Amino acid sequence: MTIAPERLRGSAPEGRAAQAASPTPRRRRNHRGRNAALVGFLFLLPSLLVFGYFAWWPIAQSIVLAFQQTNLVDPAEWVGLRNFEILFADPLLGRAALNTLWFTVLSLAIGLPVPLLCAVLMSELRRGGTLARVLAYLPVVVPPVVAVLLWKVFFNPGESGVVNSLLALVGLGPFPWLQSPELAMPSLVIVATWSGAGTAILIYLAALTGVSTELYEAAELDGASVWQRVLHITLPQMRGIILVLLLLQIIGAIQVFTEPYVMTDGGPANATVTILLMIYRYAFLFGNYGVATALSVLLALVLVLVSALYLRLTRSWSSR
Amino acid sequence: MTGPALRPAAARRTPAPRERTILSPFDWRRPRIFVGWRAMHVALFVGLVGFGAIPIVWMVRAAISSTTDLVQRPLSLIPEPARWENIPTAWNLLDIGHYLVNTVVLVGGSWIVQLVVSVTAGFALAVIRPWYGRYVYGAFLVTLFVPGTVTLIALYLTVLDMPLLGISLVDTPWAVWLPAGASAFTILLVKQFFEEIPRDLFEAAQLDGAGWFSIFWRIVLPMSKPILAVVSLLSIMAAWKEFLWPLIVLTDPTTQPLAVALPRLAQATDPAYLIAGMLIASIPPILIFLIFQRSIVSGIGFTGLKG
Numbered sequence: 158m159t160i161a162p163e164r165l166r167g168s169a170p171e172g173r174a175a176q177a178a179s180p181t182p183r184r185r186r187n188h189r190g191r192n193a194a195l196v197g198f199l200f201l202l203p204s205l206l207v208f209g210y211f212a213w214w215p216i217a218q219s220i221v222l223a224f225q226q227t228n229l230v231d232p233a234e235w236v237g238l239r240n241f242e243i244l245f246a247d248p249l250l251g252r253a254a255l256n257t258l259w260f261t262v263l264s265l266a267i268g269l270p271v272p273l274l275c276a277v278l279m280s281e282l283r284r285g286g287t288l289a290r291v292l293a294y295l296p297v298v299v300p301p302v303v304a305v306l307l308w309k310v311f312f313n314p315g316e317s318g319v320v321n322s323l324l325a326l327v328g329l330g331p332f333p334w335l336q337s338p339e340l341a342m343p344s345l346v347i348v349a350t351w352s353g354a355g356t357a358i359l360i361y362l363a364a365l366t367g368v369s370t371e372l373y374e375a376a377e378l379d380g381a382s383v384w385q386r387v388l389h390i391t392l393p394q395m396r397g398i399i400l401v402l403l404l405l406q407i408i409g410a411i412q413v414f415t416e417p418y419v420m421t422d423g424g425p426a427n428a429t430v431t432i433l434l435m436i437y438r439y440a441f442l443f444g445n446y447g448v449a450t451a452l453s454v455l456l457a458l459v460l461v462l463v464s465a466l467y468l469r470l471t472r473s474w475s476s477r
Numbered sequence: 478m479t480g481p482a483l484r485p486a487a488a489r490r491t492p493a494p495r496e497r498t499i500l501s502p503f504d505w506r507r508p509r510i511f512v513g514w515r516a517m518h519v520a521l522f523v524g525l526v527g528f529g530a531i532p533i534v535w536m537v538r539a540a541i542s543s544t545t546d547l548v549q550r551p552l553s554l555i556p557e558p559a560r561w562e563n564i565p566t567a568w569n570l571l572d573i574g575h576y577l578v579n580t581v582v583l584v585g586g587s588w589i590v591q592l593v594v595s596v597t598a599g600f601a602l603a604v605i606r607p608w609y610g611r612y613v614y615g616a617f618l619v620t621l622f623v624p625g626t627v628t629l630i631a632l633y634l635t636v637l638d639m640p641l642l643g644i645s646l647v648d649t650p651w652a653v654w655l656p657a658g659a660s661a662f663t664i665l666l667v668k669q670f671f672e673e674i675p676r677d678l679f680e681a682a683q684l685d686g687a688g689w690f691s692i693f694w695r696i697v698l699p700m701s702k703p704i705l706a707v708v709s710l711l712s713i714m715a716a717w718k719e720f721l722w723p724l725i726v727l728t729d730p731t732t733q734p735l736a737v738a739l740p741r742l743a744q745a746t747d748p749a750y751l752i753a754g755m756l757i758a759s760i761p762p763i764l765i766f767l768i769f770q771r772s773i774v775s776g777i778g779f780t781g782l783k784g
Contacts, residue, residue: 196689197607204598204617207590207658212620214640215631222631229637278521281500281514285522290774291767292525295533298766300718302736303755306743307536310752317548319535351528359774370497377501383510386499412626415720419740433626440630441725450630457627464622 219457222450229446240451249430256342257431261410263346268406272354273399276361277387290359297355305419308348309335335421338428345416345429353409357402364398365391400471407467408460432456533759540564540753547748567753571742573735577757580734583723586650587657587716588709594658595708596701599667600693604679614668617661626721632656633725652726657716663708670704671697710765710773717762
């Protein structure tokens with residue numbers, strides 16, 4: 158943020174030189190170019206301020222804070238790698254990492270194939286397409302907290318719970334959904350999928366309209382069955398968007414917070430403590446912002462690593 | 478389930494702008510494919526209704542039921558007896574009106590900030606195009622790759638003690654309004670839209686002596702209603718769904734939105750009343766979606782990716 162005001166002051170007297178040096182087509186109209194630099198800056202001012210304060214500064218601060226100890230009262234103290242040592246000594250870290258990984262794997266297992274199949278089926282609807290889209294997207298509109306609280310009621314243990322009553326119709330249960338360490342995480346995944354699948358369906362549907370259709374004709378003449386066409390024509394053309402959504406789902410799932418925080422608060426027996434829940438607790442329960450930031454930085458590294466690895470893998474796949 | 482005889486008529490009514498899809502008209506005439514796909518479509522609708530609509534209908538039902546009715550007949554979708562008085566009771570008991578006003582204030586401010594930031598930045602980058610514009614744009618885009626939750630703590634400490642200003646935004650609506658503007662995604666959307674406007678218009682206006690500001694106000698903004706609508710819908714819906722950030726920066730219960738207040742109230746409230754509160758929190762976004770579903774759905778379609 159300190160660069161900007163200097164640039165404003167500097168642009169008036171030095172503008173002519175800068176304009177002459179830059180090989181833009183507008184060089185001829187010096188006056189307008191200088192005017193553009195100044196007025197452009199005025200128009201950019203709101204975004205520069207907002208991004209400076211709430212995006213760029215926190216990003217830079219995160220790296221510094223990870224190596225500091227601060228309790229918001231005394232001046233921040235440089236502690237080197239202390240925060241990371243504290244973190245790695247915490248037995249909950251491994252548990253939270255495994256839980257987060259488990260959540261991610263489970264939500265991909267449902268969250269990837271189901272929306273894709275729904276979108277393919279919906280794209281072949283002759284009528285009722287709008288209704289299907291509205292129905293699919295409706296859960297996305299429900300505020301996440303409401304969705305989580307609602308499903309918490311559905312997952313009530315005992316025979317009067319909604320999910321248990323449904324399962325009782327086919328002679329199963331009752332299950333202690335959120336009270337059992339084994340079932341708690343899958344329950345959270347169901348809620349997260351309920352809230353998220355609609356977006357994926359709509360994006361896949363939009364991508365399906367972009368699939369070039371000439372190949373279907375040829376495949377049909379060659380006697381390819383419908384599913385062969387889906388498998389060998391539709392899916393390969395949608396590979397790009399599928400891979401992007403997969404990456405976004407992974408990145409989103411690693412940052413899961415609302416579901417474990419509101420539904421289980423990490424329990425039972427720490428079965429649903431996730432990385433973000435740990436960050437939240439370190440900062441706002443223990444007041445240890447340094448360690449919380451250190452964990453955030455580790456999380457950021459993991460996300461970058463996942464993205465980089467992913468891009469590398471997909472590039473080698475798509476070049477085949 | 479209309480018979481095959483009706484389909485040619487339907488095809489004639491829509492004068493075939495639509496290309497063929499995976500299934501051809503010939504496929505639809507084959508009994509096995511026809512029956513199979515119709516069955517799958519029925520299953521799809523059953524699934525969509527069961528998962529998409531029934532939980533929401535159940536929430537409506539639970540909001541006007543007695544707790545004993547909920548325990549005794551959890552699967553019924555019709556309350557017996559219907560207790561409409563639950564809603565006013567919950568409204569008064571949980572002070573929902575107050576939290577709802579908080580929510581509307583937070584959503585409204587976030588919307589305005591996001592609109593102002595994205596429109597002014599989009600205009601500067603796409604229309605004025607100062608020489609440093611591409612670097613600024615690059616710096617905006619970089620933030621797309623850093624998820625908000627990663628910088629959560631640093632953002633909180635920034636809001637707690639604003640650099641250079643030395644003030645704290647915590648427990649004020651500004652703590653929610655201003656960070657909402659730091660969304661590179663909407664700037665990207667608006668910039669792309671503005672770039673589609675023919676530059677001849679601006680040149681002509683300039684020859685007539687119009688300054689940048691009147692180009693912005695008289696030419697660009699009136700032409701941008703579609704993109705302003707999309708950005709508004711996306712930002713309003715996102716702000717209404719926000720949970721973690723207001724939970725952190727609004728510690729004073731009197732400033733909290735409904736989403737943050739509900740889990741706190743959940744611990745000591747009769748389920749039926751709590752669900753009435755949840756219903757009230759869901760009605761505005763659901764209504765906005767149902768009214769504007771066409772532009773929201775197509776907005777998500779053409780903007781592609783918005784988690």
